[in-house]
Amino acid sequence: MGDEKKREGAGMSRRTFALGVGGAGVLLAMGGLKLVPAEAQVRPPGGQDENRLVASCIRCERCVEACPRGALRPAHIEDGIVSVRTPTTNFNDGWCDFCADENDGVPLCVAACPTEALALPADATAETTIIGKAVLIREWCLAWDKNNGCRFCYDACPYEAIELDENGRPVVVPDNCNGCGACQSVCVSQKEGSYTTGATSRAIIVVPESEA
Ligand code: SF4
Ligand code: SF4
Ligand code: SF4
Known part of the structure; x- marks a missing residue:
């Protein structure tokens, strides 16, 4: 940093x-x-x-x-x-x-963490610890809205939690998603030069599991 x-x-x-x-x-x-x-x-x-x-x-x-x-x-x-x-x-x-x-x-x-406000079972792994769930907002997604073949999120996901549909557009597979955020971190929908319109967040974001 x-x-x-x-x-x-x-x-x-x-x-x-x-x-x-x-x-x-x-x-x-x-x-x-x-x-x-x-x-x-x-x-x-x-x-x-x-x-x-x-x-x-x-x-x-x-x-x-x-x-x-x-x-x-x-x-x-x-x-x-x-x-x-x-x-x-x-x-x-x-x-x-x-x-x-x-x-x-x-x-x-x-x-x-000195207070165990953050605490995990001894056998916790990335696969068993669900931080949140990814949600795709299609109207801000370049692959869905602009049909440009963007697949950065698909390539970034380490857990096979994003599939491509028959037109090459990303679809989240919630059962495989642990909310790691890799997809959100690479999403280009709001990055400089993007031609997404009206987006107030990235086109794929992680939300609390209770809100997915
Ligand atoms: S969760 Fe709270 S108490 Fe624990 S390390 Fe973070 S800021 Fe400190
Ligand atoms: S949050 Fe992580 S596991 Fe879930 S879809 Fe995105 S990259 Fe894949
Ligand atoms: S990478 Fe994840 S597990 Fe490691 S310190 Fe950051 S938030 Fe915690």
């Missing part, structure tokens, strides 16, 4: 912290914080119990710093006030390989 990106991240952390404290203060003054439900996020491995994560996480950001692939970020106030500074995924920039390349498949984010 370059110096500029590090500075950007540090600035964002301070900003989200300030917003979080300020926003929480307003809600506390209104007696409303406990009434605000946690908004579902795509969490790192071991953070899929949303209520447990939000309750146990001390917002230290060690997991975010530990991720060697830039796949995590601290949640912002836009992600829901009770989640501010808890870890959420950042699959536009990186994807989660369960630290297979960097730590023999033992997630560094889980190991870094």
Whole structure:
């Protein structure tokens, strides 16, 4: 990660912290914080119990710093006030390989967590840990909307969770998908030079399993 990106991240952390404290203060003054439900996020491995994560996480950001692939970020106030500074995924920039390349498949984010807000069974693997599910938005997909044969997501998926239909267009196979984010990280629909129209996110995104 370059110096500029590090500075950007540090600035964002301070900003989200300030917003979080300020926003929480307003809600506390209104007696409303406990009434605000946690908004579902795509969490790192071991953070899929949303209520447990939000309750146990001390917002230290060690997991975010530990991720060697830039796949995590601290949640912002836009992600829901009770989640501010808890870890959420950042699959536009990186994807989660369960630290297979960097730590023999033992997630560094889980190991870094001091409170077990992120916790996995000893026998957990990338295949058995469902972070989320990929969803394809056809009107923003170049292969579907522009019929241009794009198949970056298909080529990137490590788990055979994307198939091509008879016209070469990608289709997600939810049962094979663990939400790793590789497809989202390579999707070109919003990248510079893309001729997608009207997209507000990548054409393939990972969402919480409960929302797939
Ligand atoms: S398992 Fe590894 S690659 Fe995946 S989010 Fe955690 S630290 Fe990042
Ligand atoms: S390391 Fe654990 S306690 Fe610290 S921010 Fe991440 S989930 Fe929260
Ligand atoms: S479809 Fe996307 S999120 Fe699902 S396993 Fe394949 S690359 Fe990962």
